[in-house]
Amino acid sequence: MITPLYLIFYFFSALAVFSGVMVIASGSAMRSVLFLVLTFFSMSALWLLLNAEFLALILVLVYVGAVMTLFLFVLMMLRTSAMRWREGLARYLPWIGLLVLMLIGVLAMILTKEPVSLIMFRVLPVAADYNNLADLGSVLYTSYVYPFELAAVILLMAMVAAIALTRTPAAFSKTQNPHQQMAVKVRDRLKLIKDGDTQ
Amino acid sequence: MIPESYFLFVSALLFGLGVAGIIINRKNLITVLMSIELILLSVNTNFITFSYFLHNTVGQVFVFFILTVAAAEAAIGLAILVILFRERGNIEVDQLNTLRG
Amino acid sequence: MDNLLSITIAVMLLPLAGAIVAGLFGKLIGRTATHSVTIALMGIVFLLSIYLCNQIILKGHPAIDATLYHWVASGPFQWDVAILLDRLSAVMLLVVSFVSLVVHIYSVAYMHDDPGYERFFSYVSLFTFAMITLVLANNFLLLFFGWEGVGLVSYLLIGFWFQKDAATAGGLKAFIANRVGDVGFILAMAVILMVFHSFHYSDVFAAVPAMSNQTMLFGGHVCSVITLICILLLIGAMGKSAQLPLHVWLPESMEGPTPISALIHAATMVTAGIYMIARMSPLFEYSEVALSLILVIGATTCLLMGLVAVVQHDIKRVIAYSTLSQLGYMMVALGASAYDAAIFHLITHAFFKALLFLSAGSVIIALHHEQDMRRMGGLARSMPITYLTFAIGALALAAIPPFSGFYSKDMIIEAVHLSTTSGAHYAYLCVLAGAFLTPLYIFRAFFLIFHGKKKIHGPIYENGWTTLIPLIALAIPSVMIGGVLIYPMLFSTPHLLGDSIFVLPAHQWLLSASASYHGALSMAMTAKASTPFWLALIAIAISWIVNVQHASIGDHLKSVFHRTYAVLVAGFGFDRFNECVWVRGARALGAFFYQVADLKMIDGFFVNGSGRLIRFISNTGRLLQTGFIYHYALVMVIALLFFVGRFLLGF
Numbered sequence: 048m049i050t051p052l053y054l055i056f057y058f059f060s061a062l063a064v065f066s067g068v069m070v071i072a073s074g075s076a077m078r079s080v081l082f083l084v085l086t087f088f089s090m091s092a093l094w095l096l097l098n099a100e101f102l103a104l105i106l107v108l109v110y111v112g113a114v115m116t117l118f119l120f121v122l123m124m125l126r127t128s129a130m131r132w133r134e135g136l137a138r139y140l141p142w143i144g145l146l147v148l149m150l151i152g153v154l155a156m157i158l159t160k161e162p163v164s165l166i167m168f169r170v171l172p173v174a175a176d177y178n179n180l181a182d183l184g185s186v187l188y189t190s191y192v193y194p195f196e197l198a199a200v201i202l203l204m205a206m207v208a209a210i211a212l213t214r215t216p217a218a219f220s221k222t223q224n225p226h227q228q229m230a231v232k233v234r235d236r237l238k239l240i241k242d243g244d245t246q
Numbered sequence: 247m248i249p250e251s252y253f254l255f256v257s258a259l260l261f262g263l264g265v266a267g268i269i270i271n272r273k274n275l276i277t278v279l280m281s282i283e284l285i286l287l288s289v290n291t292n293f294i295t296f297s298y299f300l301h302n303t304v305g306q307v308f309v310f311f312i313l314t315v316a317a318a319e320a321a322i323g324l325a326i327l328v329i330l331f332r333e334r335g336n337i338e339v340d341q342l343n344t345l346r347g
Numbered sequence: 348m349d350n351l352l353s354i355t356i357a358v359m360l361l362p363l364a365g366a367i368v369a370g371l372f373g374k375l376i377g378r379t380a381t382h383s384v385t386i387a388l389m390g391i392v393f394l395l396s397i398y399l400c401n402q403i404i405l406k407g408h409p410a411i412d413a414t415l416y417h418w419v420a421s422g423p424f425q426w427d428v429a430i431l432l433d434r435l436s437a438v439m440l441l442v443v444s445f446v447s448l449v450v451h452i453y454s455v456a457y458m459h460d461d462p463g464y465e466r467f468f469s470y471v472s473l474f475t476f477a478m479i480t481l482v483l484a485n486n487f488l489l490l491f492f493g494w495e496g497v498g499l500v501s502y503l504l505i506g507f508w509f510q511k512d513a514a515t516a517g518g519l520k521a522f523i524a525n526r527v528g529d530v531g532f533i534l535a536m537a538v539i540l541m542v543f544h545s546f547h548y549s550d551v552f553a554a555v556p557a558m559s560n561q562t563m564l565f566g567g568h569v570c571s572v573i574t575l576i577c578i579l580l581l582i583g584a585m586g587k588s589a590q591l592p593l594h595v596w597l598p599e600s601m602e603g604p605t606p607i608s609a610l611i612h613a614a615t616m617v618t619a620g621i622y623m624i625a626r627m628s629p630l631f632e633y634s635e636v637a638l639s640l641i642l643v644i645g646a647t648t649c650l651l652m653g654l655v656a657v658v659q660h661d662i663k664r665v666i667a668y669s670t671l672s673q674l675g676y677m678m679v680a681l682g683a684s685a686y687d688a689a690i691f692h693l694i695t696h697a698f699f700k701a702l703l704f705l706s707a708g709s710v711i712i713a714l715h716h717e718q719d720m721r722r723m724g725g726l727a728r729s730m731p732i733t734y735l736t737f738a739i740g741a742l743a744l745a746a747i748p749p750f751s752g753f754y755s756k757d758m759i760i761e762a763v764h765l766s767t768t769s770g771a772h773y774a775y776l777c778v779l780a781g782a783f784l785t786p787l788y789i790f791r792a793f794f795l796i797f798h799g800k801k802k803i804h805g806p807i808y809e810n811g812w813t814t815l816i817p818l819i820a821l822a823i824p825s826v827m828i829g830g831v832l833i834y835p836m837l838f839s840t841p842h843l844l845g846d847s848i849f850v851l852p853a854h855q856w857l858l859s860a861s862a863s864y865h866g867a868l869s870m871a872m873t874a875k876a877s878t879p880f881w882l883a884l885i886a887i888a889i890s891w892i893v894n895v896q897h898a899s900i901g902d903h904l905k906s907v908f909h910r911t912y913a914v915l916v917a918g919f920g921f922d923r924f925n926e927c928v929w930v931r932g933a934r935a936l937g938a939f940f941y942q943v944a945d946l947k948m949i950d951g952f953f954v955n956g957s958g959r960l961i962r963f964i965s966n967t968g969r970l971l972q973t974g975f976i977y978h979y980a981l982v983m984v985i986a987l988l989f990f991v992g993r994f995l996l997g998f
Contacts, residue, residue, distance in 0.1 A: 056248050060256045067260050067284055071267035076274050083280050086260075090287055093253065097298040102290075102309050109313065114283075114320045121324045122276065125331050143269050146984060151262035153991045158254040158292075179306075186303045187310065198314040205318030209325040268980040278976060343974025 056096060063089035080118045087111050100179045253295040260288035275330070275337040279323050286316045351402055352413050355432050358395050358440065359479050361388045362447075365472035373465025382455050385468045389448040389475065396437075396444040403437040404843060410434070412485055412549065419488075426546055431485030435847030438690065439482040439622055442697050443615050445824075447475040449817040450610040453705055456813040457606050457712060467507065471610065474500040478615050482622065486546040487536050490623065494532065494587065497616045498525045504611060505603040517599035524596035528586015528620075535579035538563075542572050552629040552849070559633040577630055577637030580623065581644075588620030588674050591648040595921050597671055601663040605708030608663060613670045613704050614697035621677045621693050625686040629849040635768065638682050642763075642770040645678025646777035651919055653784030657791065658915040661718050662707050665792045669744065670700055672781055676759050679774050684854035685762035687844055691836045692755035695829050699743035699752055702821035703789075706737040709810050709818065710796060714803060720792060725801030730809045734797050736818040741793045743825045745786035745883050748871035751829030753880075756782065757870075758837060758857065760879055765856035782879035786886035794894040830871070838864050 066085035073079050087110055094103035187195055267281030290309045297305025331337050365388040373381045402408045410433035419426040432440075451471060458467050477500055481493025498521075506518030536546070542558060543551045561572045584590070589597040600612045611617070624631060624641070631637055649672050656668035673696050680689035711718055713730060727734045743750035746757060760782065763775045809815070835843040837857060842848070864870065893900045905912050917923060971982070 052248060056252065060252075063256060064259050064263070067263040070280055070284060071263060071271065071277065076276050079277060079280055083283060086284065087287065090260075090291060093256065093291065094294050096248070097253065097294050099294045099298070099306055099309070102294065102306055102313070105310070105313060106290075109317065114317050117320060117324055118276070118280070121327060124328065125276075125337065140270060143266060143981075146981075146988070147262045147266040147269075149988055150265060150984060151258050153988060153995065154258040154261060155251075155255050156995060157991060158251065158258065182303050183306050183310070186307050191307050194311060198311055201318050202314060205321045209321045212322070212325040213328050265980065265984055269977045269984070271977060339976060342976065346972060346974035 052096070056093065059089040059092040059096075063093065076122055077119070080115060080122060083118075084111050084115050087115070098177070098179055101183050250295050250299045253291060257288040257291040257295070260284055260291070264288065271339060275327060275339050275342070278339065279320065279327070282323075283316065283320065286312060351399065351408065351432070352411055352430075354395050354399060355411060355430055355483065356415065358392050358399065358444070359430065359476070359483055361392050362472045362475035362479060364388060366469045366476060369465050369472060370469030373469060378464050381465045381468050382451070385472050386448070386451045386455075388472070389444065389451050392475070392479075393444040393448045396440045399432065400437045400441045403432060404434055410847075423544065424540065424546075426488045427486065428489055429485045429547075430483040430489075431548060432483060433847045434843060434845045435622075435626060435690065436482045438694065438844065440479060442694050443475065443478050443482060446610055446614040446697055446701050446821075447471070447478075449701065449705075449820055450606045453609075453708070453814060453817040454604075454606045456811060457708055458604065461604075463507065467504075467604070470500055470504050470507070471607070474504070474611060474616070478619070481619055485548055487539060487548075487551075488546050490626075491532065491536060494583075494619060494623075495529070497611070497619060498522065498529075498587070501525075501600070501611050501616055504607040505600045507603050507607070511602065513599075514602040517596070517602040520599045521596035524589075524593050525586045528583045528593055531579045531582025531586070535576050535583060538565075538572070538576050538579065542576070548626070555629050555633055571634065571636075573630060574634040574636045577627070577634040578640060580627060580630070581637060581641060584620030584624050585644065586620070587623075588617050588678070589671055590620070590644050590674065590678055591651065592921055594648060594652065594671050595918075595925060598664050598667045598918070601661070601667050605663065605704060605711060608667070609701040609704030609708070612667065613700040617670065617674060618677070618693045618697065621674065621681065621689055624678075624681045625690055625848060628684075628686050631681070632684065632849055632851045632854060638684065638768050639770040640682075641678055642682030642766075642768060642774040645675045645680075645682055646770075646774035647675070648672070649675025649679060649781040650777040650784070653781045653788065655915050655918050656788040657784060658912060659788075660720055662710065662720050662723075662792060662796065663704070663718055665720070665788055666700070666703050666707060669703075669785065669789060672785065673700065673744070676756060676778060676781065679763055679778055680759040682774065683759075683762045683766035683768060683771060683856060684850050685759065685766075685857055686848045686850065687836050687842050688755065688758045688762050688857065690844060690848075691832060692752075692759055694832065695743065695751035695755040695825075698821055698828060699740045699750075699825040702736055702818065702825045703740035703744065705814075705818055705821065706733050706740055709733040709814050710737075712810055712814065713807050717803070720795040722802050723796045724799040724803075725797070726807060727797040729807040730797075732809060732815050732818065736822045737793060737797070739822045739825050741786075741789045743829075744789050745887065746782060746879060747786075747883060747887075748880070749826075749830055749868070751825055751827065753871065754829035754833040757877065757879060758833070762856050766854075767856075768854075779878065779882065783882040783886050786883045787890050790887045790890035791894050794890060798895050830868070833870070834864075834866070 063086050066082040066089065069082040070079050070086060073082060087106055091103040091106045094100075094106065261284075264281045264283075264285035264287075267284060268278055271277040271281065290312055293305040293309045293312070297303060297309075327337060330342075334341070365385040368376075368384050369381045376384070403410070410431065412429070412431045412433075414427045414429040416428055417425060418428050451468070454467065454471065458464055461467065474497060477493050477496025479493075481490055481497060484490040484493055502518045502522040505521050506515045508514045539551060540546060542561070542563070543554050545551060555573065559571075559573055562569050563572050563575065565575050586593045597612060597617065601608055603612070631641075652668045652671035652675060656665050656672060659665045659668060673692070677689045677692050677696070680686070680692060710723070710726065710730065710733060713726075713733070714723065717723070739750065743752040746753045748754075760775070760778050763771055763778055766774075832843070893904075914920065971978075
């Protein structure tokens with residue numbers, strides 16, 4: 048039974064998988080990032096199908112708007128070489144493809160296996176006044192308030208770390224070196240010259 | 247409604263693409279980071295799917311945290327990438343084998 | 348009681364004190380003080396031994412069985428240093444202390460010029476301590492302590508002149524041959540501990556009758572427990588008492604000083620095996636097989652070693668082989684359950700053999716350490732006292748009445764004759780042949796040394812009194828002790844040894860002989876009716892003719908029977924056999940194990956091999972550590988697949 052819902056699902060799934068493939072297969076890093084953005088967009092559409100409106104929006108706003116932009120900035124700063132295939136990769140590619148297919152198959156099997164499968168759960172119709180944001184907020188700010196605060200600290204730390212890591216040592220900054228100060232001798236500072244000495 | 251296994255299958259495909267991206271990546275380290283983002287995305291999709299079909303919002307809370315940590319990871323990863331580039335002049339994965347035994 | 352016990356302890360420890368003083372402080376106190384101290388201590392020990400003997404045997408004091416202290420307590424087992432002074436050990440004590448005293452005195456002169464004077468006296472005293480411990484032990488472990496102690500001192504004393512290669516080699520040989528016997532002894536102790544749960548003689552002997560039918564598995568064969576213990580003990584005794592085929596060390600031990608040959612390798616230590624078997628008579632009585640084995644081994648030793656003695660040229664070796672032969676006699680007596688006769692012969696032999704050795708030593712000193720009989724001759728006139736004492740020793744050894752050897756040997760032959768233990772007929776023939784051979788070789792030596800032409804130029808003088816007094820002191824018992832002891836040892840009721848010896852009623856062969864016993868003198872008088880006596884006389888006559896009258900006959904016989912002669916000179920090839928089979932075999936085995944097991948297996952395979960293996964594994968393993976991220980990711984994926992697959996397929 049093809050409903051519009053299915054159409055939307057198939058469309059965005061196909062788009063997500065296609066752009067995912069392009070992320071790892073495209074010629075330049077810049078294009079990869081852009082395809083990754085497309086993947087995120089399509090997946091956020093799928094998330095909307097799953098009633099996760101808040102997270103879908105967050106994914107687009109924060110991830111695409113911030114993180115992907117960060118990727119683009121970094122790419123612009125770096126001098127990226129042309130994306131060549133690694134030597135000898137063509138030989139291994141079928142094997143790697145087989146391996147990945149097996150992995151996907153195994154994951155699919157395990158996710159649809161009887162004990163895990165959710166077929167037994169009947170999906171309840173969503174209430175008309177269901178508010179995903181209120182629902183998420185009520186959990187996030189009650190049971191998970193401490194992890195939430197911790198997440199904020201992690202973000203802060205990430206910011207500090209990123210700045211500290213990338214900061215170039217400033218040549219003009221005035222710092223003290225106590226060790227050198229202690230080790231200083233008189234002759235380092237003072238030089239006695241005889242009067243009239245040409246030297 | 248679309249069965250949950252459809253979503254899970256898409257997510258598995260994305261996961262596989264991410265793993266394949268790490269293994270067969272080109273010479274650019276930044277692709278590895280992007281592949282990791284793909285994997286995280288697929289994991290998040292799983293969480294949301296289960297959250298929806300089990301009527302449990304906790305799954306979405308976890309996605310929230312994962313997004314936070316992933317953002318932090320991306321920031322620090324890129325910072326490391328930048329200093330790596332500053333030190334070596336390139337970010338080619340083939341030359342990053344200091345760990346070789 | 349307490350009094351006797353403390354005297355016994357003193358007897359045991361005084362020689363040790365002497366050994367310590369001589370050994371540690373000998374150089375400090377000087378030669379005279381050293382021998383004074385040790386001789387004085389030995390004198391005290393001898394006097395105390397006489398007192399103890401008097402108390403135990405003549406006054407009939409009950410046997411002392413006392414624990415001095417607990418040596419080892421391990422689980423259910425408790426091993427003590429404990430002594431047993433009964434009639435048997437009292438008699439042995441007297442013999443040991445007397446011979447030891449005599450040898451101490453004799454050594455003053457014999458060792459006079461030796462740089463190791465103090466060391467020598469220390470060893471001799473130490474030996475006496477070990478021997479007395481062996482004799483006085485009341486359990487197997489202390490017996491073994493003494494047993495090993497005498498073995499150790501024997502080794503030290505054979506190799507006393509350690510500058511001589513032959514001496515050190517002889518010492519080693521004695522030590523190794525004794526180890527072979529000790530294996531048997533140790534195994535016997537293990538079996539005893541396993542079966543009887545005790546090392547104490549009285550516990551073991553009390554439990555023997557109940558055990559006589561019990562069997563156990565040994566080396567894959569079911570055998571009687573008692574027989575097994577007895578045969579293992581016999582192997583120990585064969586090592587210590589130099590029985591075939593473990594006898595090879597005794598001739599070599601003659602490299603030691605002559606007093607030592609007299610003390611250790613004739614009178615006391617080598618009789619330890621005889622003493623031990625006599626002590627274990629309650630065990631051996633219950634094993635017909637072991638008794639037969641003793642008979643056969645003893646008889647064979649007696650005959651073969653007598654034959655070898657006939658062709659020896661070294662004066663000490665003749666006496667050494669004679670000792671082997673006489674030990675064979677004692678073994679035969681033990682095998683015929685005539686323990687009293689064995690101990691009797693042990694006592695008489697101790698005296699006359701020590702006498703022979705010391706007389707030979709006297710000759711050797713006079714001739715400035717010449718030991719080859721072919722270069723001696725006509726010494727009778729120069730050394731009258733030595734001549735006399737050697738003659739007494741020889742007559743006693745040859746069992747000529749009324750000398751002591753006659754009584755003891757005659758009784759052994761009689762006992763074997765009467766015995767019906769299987770092998771007794773063979774043993775009887777052997778000891779008869781031995782009775783013919785003994786006079787033949789000892790009088791050959793006697794005639795070669797003292798009669799015939801004088802071959803050594805220059806004057807020869809009789810030795811001083813420190814040498815001669817011990818000879819005389821030994822000559823007197825050599826003449827008399829047989830006649831004096833025969834009645835109390837064998838025929839009185841109770842016997843001299845009393846309940847120390849246990850003989851099954853069925854095995855008391857000499858009981859019938861006692862009916863015809865009418866005193867020592869009449870026995871000597873009626874000797875003309877006995878076969879061994881005539882054999883001895885004929886042998887002496889032959890010896891006289893061949894060695895003195897017509898020396899050419901000997902050479903003629905030698906050339907006619909040159910094959911036989913070669914076999915005899917080679918001592919039936921036991922040494923050669925040991926050399927070829929054991930020594931070379933052990934060397935080949937050692938070389939094999941060195942080449943294959945040590946070099947290839949342990950060094951090559953285990954030591955270097957484990958190193959190589961680890962290097963190989965790590966060389967292989969480091970191939971995984973390429974340092975490339977995607978390789979690690981690949982490994983992760985494979986592992987993930989593996990574990991998820993395991994989970995899915997449920998294996």
